[in-house]
Amino acid sequence: MTTELITGIRELTSQADDGPRLRDAALVIEDGRIAWIGPAADAPAADRRTDVGGRAALPGWVDTHTHLVFAGDRAAEFEARMAGRRYEAGGINTTVRATRAATEEQLIGNAARLRREAEAQGTTFLETKTGYGLDLESETRSARAAAAVADVVTYLGAHLVPQGVDRRDYLDLVTGPMLAAVAPYVQYIDAFCEAGAFDVEETREVLLAGRAAGLGLRVHGNQLGFSGGVRLAVELGAASVDHCNHLEAADIDALASSSTVATLLPACDLSTREPFPPARRLLDAGANIALATNCNPGTSYTTSMPYCVATAVLQMGLTIEEAVFAATRGAARAVGREHGPDAVGSLRVGGLADLQVLDAPSVAHFAYRPGVPLTAAVWRRGVRRG
Numbered sequence: 328m329t330t331e332l333i334t335g336i337r338e339l340t341s342q343a344d345d346g347p348r349l350r351d352a353a354l355v356i357e358d359g360r361i362a363w364i365g366p367a368a369d370a371p372a373a374d375r376r377t378d379v380g381g382r383a384a385l386p387g388w389v390d391t392h393t394h395l396v397f398a399g400d401r402a403a404e405f406e407a408r409m410a411g412r413r414y415e416a417g418g419i420n421t422t423v424r425a426t427r428a429a430t431e432e433q434l435i436g437n438a439a440r441l442r443r444e445a446e447a448q449g450t451t452f453l454e455t456k457t458g459y460g461l462d463l464e465s466e467t468r469s470a471r472a473a474a475a476v477a478d479v480v481t482y483l484g485a486h487l488v489p490q491g492v493d494r495r496d497y498l499d500l501v502t503g504p505m506l507a508a509v510a511p512y513v514q515y516i517d518a519f520c521e522a523g524a525f526d527v528e529e530t531r532e533v534l535l536a537g538r539a540a541g542l543g544l545r546v547h548g549n550q551l552g553f554s555g556g557v558r559l560a561v562e563l564g565a566a567s568v569d570h571c572n573h574l575e576a577a578d579i580d581a582l583a584s585s586s587t588v589a590t591l592l593p594a595c596d597l598s599t600r601e602p603f604p605p606a607r608r609l610l611d612a613g614a615n616i617a618l619a620t621n622c623n624p625g626t627s628y629t630t631s632m633p634y635c636v637a638t639a640v641l642q643m644g645l646t647i648e649e650a651v652f653a654a655t656r657g658a659a660r661a662v663g664r665e666h667g668p669d670a671v672g673s674l675r676v677g678g679l680a681d682l683q684v685l686d687a688p689s690v691a692h693f694a695y696r697p698g699v700p701l702t703a704a705v706w707r708r709g710v711r712r713g
């Protein structure tokens with residue numbers, strides 16, 4: 328087995344328990360995993376040596392909220408929003424029509440292109456969802472396409488009741504035959520709990536059906552108003568509740584006393600002009616937060632985790648450390664991958680070699696030089712990408 332020594336790391340943000348930041352560090356990769364981490368001066372010999380020349384290194388981003396399986400775009404809707412129109416869930420129908428008209432190969436091709444785009448910006452672990460098929464055949468196709476491209480797949484048949492379909496019939500489909508058809512490809516179930524999509528009781532019904540089928544739970548909650556999605560997610564022990572723009576004090580308390588991760592989506596908030604979630608209050612209360620791109624053609628057409636990290640620091644009141652943690656190890660919590668042999672979002676001996684090196688001496692540059700491409704190199708499972 329060949330080994331690779333990466334040296335010349337000026338600042339290593341490992342996110343490991345025993346020393347999150349190391350100066351003048353090196354690490355050794357063997358068989359897709361990290362075999363050694365420590366001061367460059369003590370580095371062992373290896374078959375290959377890569378000197379990154381005094382740059383910063385950190386775990387690859389863990390992007391736990393994307394909707395990459397779609398066709399078409401919604402630039403016109405975005406332009407109308409920038410001219411003052413409010414985002415409405417109904418826009419999803421536009422993407423549903425385009426997605427149904429696309430072939431599975433086209434859906435996989437588009438999603439894979441977006442994944443490559445994300446990886447070029449440091450993302451090494453990615454979740455994606457169904458949710459633009461919304462009929463048995465198209466959701467199943469979407470689930471297969473998602474599984475071909477992503478590390479973790481979430482079933483979002485309950486994204487919207489499609490046009491022309493009876494509500495009760497659709498819920499029966501989502502919790503019955505559609506769930507059975509997508510089950511081989513997915514690990515989580517999700518529902519859009521919001522005015523214009525699904526109410527709390529409908530969301531509960533969908534999530535409980537998913538749980539009975541062995542899936543983990545997620546919720547799109549409190550994006551456009553006080554939908555009750557956050558409280559339901561906590562009550563059901565969901566892995567995450569995503570968006571969280573509109574929170575009452577009781578929502579913050581509920582999150583703080585739970586293990587449910589509040590996944591915040593700053594790029595979406597800018598693109599929909601919703602208020603940012605109260606990230607500072609969530610952290611100060613002791614809640615777990617993650618940052619994700621929410622890449623989708625409607626509300627957040629970006630794959631850029633650096634953009635989300637910069638926004639979280641510059642506009643949401645997070646420190647650099649908090650934002651980087653929320654986009655790596657904090658995010659891993661939202662997909663049950665913080666611990667164990669296949670943990671992501673941290674760099675530790677024996678763990679997966681998923682890392683990024685920056686064209687900068689420190690992680691502060693994500694916010695200090697916002698909008699500047701800073702990714703110098705990415706390794707995923709020990710293999711240099713790009």
Ligand code: NIG
Pocket residue numbers: 394416418419422519547550595621623624625626627
């Ligand atoms: O997470 N909020 C619900 N779903 C997506 C947007 C879907 C769309 O408008 O296409 C989101 O923002």
